Amino acid sequence: MSNRNKRITSQQVATKAGVSRTTVSFVLNNVPNANIPESTRVKVLEAAEELGYVPNAAAKMLVSGETRTIGLVISHAEHLAVDAFIPQVLYSLSKHSQEAGYNLLLETVRDVSAPDAYMQLVRGHQIDGLVVVNTRSDDSQLPELVRKNFPVVIIGFPNWTAIADNVHYVATNAIESARLATKHLLDLGHQRIAHVTFSPENYFATQDRHQGYTIALEQAGIGYKKNLVAYGNYSAESGFVAMQTLLARKPSAVFVGNDTVAIGVMAAIQQAGKRIPEDIAIVGYDDIPTAPYLSPPLTTVRVSALEHGQKAIAMLEKLMQGETVLEKAIYCQTPVIIRDSCGAKLHAKK
Amino acid sequence: MSNRNKRITSQQVATKAGVSRTTVSFVLNNVPNANIPESTRVKVLEAAEELGYVPNAAAKMLVSGETRTIGLVISHAEHLAVDAFIPQVLYSLSKHSQEAGYNLLLETVRDVSAPDAYMQLVRGHQIDGLVVVNTRSDDSQLPELVRKNFPVVIIGFPNWTAIADNVHYVATNAIESARLATKHLLDLGHQRIAHVTFSPENYFATQDRHQGYTIALEQAGIGYKKNLVAYGNYSAESGFVAMQTLLARKPSAVFVGNDTVAIGVMAAIQQAGKRIPEDIAIVGYDDIPTAPYLSPPLTTVRVSALEHGQKAIAMLEKLMQGETVLEKAIYCQTPVIIRDSCGAKLHAKK
DNA sequence: GTGAAAGCGCTAACAG
DNA sequence: CTGTTAGCGCTTTCAC
Numbered sequence: 001m002s003n004r005n006k007r008i009t010s011q012q013v014a015t016k017a018g019v020s021r022t023t024v025s026f027v028l029n030n031v032p033n034a035n036i037p038e039s040t041r042v043k044v045l046e047a048a049e050e051l052g053y054v055p056n057a058a059a060k061m062l063v064s065g066e067t068r069t070i071g072l073v074i075s076h077a078e079h080l081a082v083d084a085f086i087p088q089v090l091y092s093l094s095k096h097s098q099e100a101g102y103n104l105l106l107e108t109v110r111d112v113s114a115p116d117a118y119m120q121l122v123r124g125h126q127i128d129g130l131v132v133v134n135t136r137s138d139d140s141q142l143p144e145l146v147r148k149n150f151p152v153v154i155i156g157f158p159n160w161t162a163i164a165d166n167v168h169y170v171a172t173n174a175i176e177s178a179r180l181a182t183k184h185l186l187d188l189g190h191q192r193i194a195h196v197t198f199s200p201e202n203y204f205a206t207q208d209r210h211q212g213y214t215i216a217l218e219q220a221g222i223g224y225k226k227n228l229v230a231y232g233n234y235s236a237e238s239g240f241v242a243m244q245t246l247l248a249r250k251p252s253a254v255f256v257g258n259d260t261v262a263i264g265v266m267a268a269i270q271q272a273g274k275r276i277p278e279d280i281a282i283v284g285y286d287d288i289p290t291a292p293y294l295s296p297p298l299t300t301v302r303v304s305a306l307e308h309g310q311k312a313i314a315m316l317e318k319l320m321q322g323e324t325v326l327e328k329a330i331y332c333q334t335p336v337i338i339r340d341s342c343g344a345k346l347h348a349k350k
Numbered sequence: 351m352s353n354r355n356k357r358i359t360s361q362q363v364a365t366k367a368g369v370s371r372t373t374v375s376f377v378l379n380n381v382p383n384a385n386i387p388e389s390t391r392v393k394v395l396e397a398a399e400e401l402g403y404v405p406n407a408a409a410k411m412l413v414s415g416e417t418r419t420i421g422l423v424i425s426h427a428e429h430l431a432v433d434a435f436i437p438q439v440l441y442s443l444s445k446h447s448q449e450a451g452y453n454l455l456l457e458t459v460r461d462v463s464a465p466d467a468y469m470q471l472v473r474g475h476q477i478d479g480l481v482v483v484n485t486r487s488d489d490s491q492l493p494e495l496v497r498k499n500f501p502v503v504i505i506g507f508p509n510w511t512a513i514a515d516n517v518h519y520v521a522t523n524a525i526e527s528a529r530l531a532t533k534h535l536l537d538l539g540h541q542r543i544a545h546v547t548f549s550p551e552n553y554f555a556t557q558d559r560h561q562g563y564t565i566a567l568e569q570a571g572i573g574y575k576k577n578l579v580a581y582g583n584y585s586a587e588s589g590f591v592a593m594q595t596l597l598a599r600k601p602s603a604v605f606v607g608n609d610t611v612a613i614g615v616m617a618a619i620q621q622a623g624k625r626i627p628e629d630i631a632i633v634g635y636d637d638i639p640t641a642p643y644l645s646p647p648l649t650t651v652r653v654s655a656l657e658h659g660q661k662a663i664a665m666l667e668k669l670m671q672g673e674t675v676l677e678k679a680i681y682c683q684t685p686v687i688i689r690d691s692c693g694a695k696l697h698a699k700k
Numbered sequence: 701g702t703g704a705a706a707g708c709g710c711t712a713a714c715a716g
Numbered sequence: 717c718t719g720t721t722a723g724c725g726c727t728t729t730c731a732c
Contacts, residue, residue, distance in 0.1 A: 009709060020719045025711060035717060054473035058411035059709035062724050080441040082639045087437035091430040094458040106454045108444040123404035236643040267643035289432045293586040293617035295645050359725060370703045375727060409725035412708050
């Protein structure tokens with residue numbers, strides 16, 4: 001491992017610059033009250049530059065107790081591969097953590113496998129903070145971490161209500177936005193509105209969107225029909241399958257829990273020879289980048305993945321610096337973006 | 351930072367177990383010839399368990415010189431947010447590095463920003479190896495790293511031919527697969543075949559696919575027409591824009607450089623009132639998970655992102671262990687998956 | 701079989 | 717203002 005040979009240490013820089021390691025450390029770290037004469041400063045800087053010196057990260061971590069890295073936990077990571085929303089969050093997280101001077105360590109958790117794998121990272125002092133996407137209801141470690149004041153920010157709504165007042169998170173009001181999306185369909189005159197979730201029943205986010213759908217129905221005085229609800233599982237494929245079942249129940253519209261699943265739903269409808277939105281109207285959720293280019297362009301609830309990531313990092317940064325963040329919950333706006341799949345435009349023409 | 355308080359060190363485990371730190375280290379690391387009596391072993395293990403001991407990663411790194419983490423460099427990271435292929439690679443990489451016992455450190459590089467940001471990671475001994483996705487032609491650091499025998503595996507074809515015989519990579523034969531995709535259209539009787547690339551002209555992968563397209567045309571005795579080629583930029587939106595221009599040139603088919611861009615291309619065609627594949631046939635590239643659920647289902651070149659990731663990690667692992675890997679290039683298969691957008695099924699019926 | 705001691709590269713009191 | 721020194725927590729010879 002040639003990585004090993006040419007270790008350039010601060011000692012070498014010191015020797016080359018004709019000073020001690022302390023001075024090198026002071027100069028390179030811009031220690032406030034060191035008061036190093038400009039001439040020495042320059043000498044050190046030049047020596048470091050010429051040698052291509054980069055401080056050994058491990059040594060720095062060991063002594064400082066800081067790792068300057070953020071752990072990113074993605075549960076149900078298999079969804080990363082099929083869904084278009086999570087990658088956007090990931091991008092945003094990466095961008096902003098980098099800008100804040102932190103590295104991002106990716107920890108993916110698959111289905112049943114040890115949900116506490118990330119605990120190793122924090123126990124081993126390998127990360128300074130944690131961002132969690134897709135909280136799992138069965139994860140007992142996370143609440144514990146929060147209780148111990150380890151810096152954690154959750155993306156999405158953490159429904160362990162027991163400790164909800166202690167955890168920091170960036171989320172959307174999913175119930176309300178799902179209600180609005182459903183109401184949009186209701187306002188268009190639909191009575192038989194189906195719902196395809198984006199993930200299994202035991203996911204929090206699924207429950208919230210489902211609840212919003214239910215409330216909208218209630219408020220419109222329409223009874224909830226269990227057989228108009230089917231469960232997806234992040235992929236377009238799951239939406240396709242779910243919709244095939246639903247087709248027999250003859251809905252006139254369907255509210256889909258996310259856009260990727262909606263792609264499958266639309267395919268099922270179209271392959272059954274029905275038109276969107278004339279025969280069946282669709283509203284999705286997320287507003288993934290391809291949503292405007294589907295046929296027809298998808299009406300959907302916009303959730304800004306980029307905003308989620310940015311806000312999460314900003315919050316986590318404060319937490320890692322030991323600040324007390326009073327505003328523990330940040331909610332992002334979720335406007336309904338009207339395109340063609342809901343039929344609102346046709347409706348308007350009439 | 352409560353992370354700090356309850357540091358449990360090997361010393362504490364040693365004390366609790368009534369042995370020395372050396373013994374603890376031996377037991378916990380399963381040192382071969384330590385010959386520790388079972389009774390002591392158990393005592394140590396129990397003490398460690400009870401205390402919830404996890405070795406300090408930094409200290410371990412410092413002394414061992416190993417970080418057990420892999421750096422993942424994604425250039426043009428903004429594409430992560432819009433394209434469906436890279437996330438799949440990412441998922442696979444994460445999965446397999448985890449299985450191999452490595453952490454994944456994500457380093458995204460945006461457009462013009464310092465392309466050598468990842469060099470800090472290797473110079474600072476923060477990673478043991480590197481996986482690079484989306485190699486940039488203007489990246490001079492990478493060849494240097496390879497020359498110095500730092501473990502690097504590239505996903506995609508690295509066209510710095512100068513050092514091509516020294517670098518390890520997992521790729522596909524893009525020229526050949528693009529040729530085959532185009533030929534498929536040619537075999538269906540198309541004469542005016544357009545091409546929309548998935549990224550700007552100066553990207554290697556773009557050039558390869560473009561070249562495959564050109565060769566297929568040549569072999570069919572059809573002249574290359576520059577105005578039948580337009581450039582996309584990863585997103586569906588860019589495909590939409592590109593195709594709008596191309597529409598005026600009246601192609602009867604188009605080969606698109608990737609599926610996400612193809613979504614935009616299809617939208618442009620359909621919004622212009624033309625049918626796919628009857629009026630214009632489409633072949634994509636990548637076979638993203640939603641490809642079968644587009645309308646119409648997309649005929650495309652299948653590139654297994656999962657395979658790429660898995661092979662890359664396997665290769666890198668050997669490299670990091672100091673093994674000499676003779677098979678420096680691994681090529682993955684890229685079959686053309688026939689669905690509806692190319693019109694082959696219609697054709698067959700005639 | 702187990703412990704003492706050295707040292708990985710760095711930072712930060714504390715002297716000088 | 718700069719150098720000496722003492723660890724951070726761990727692994728690993730080398731003695732006992």
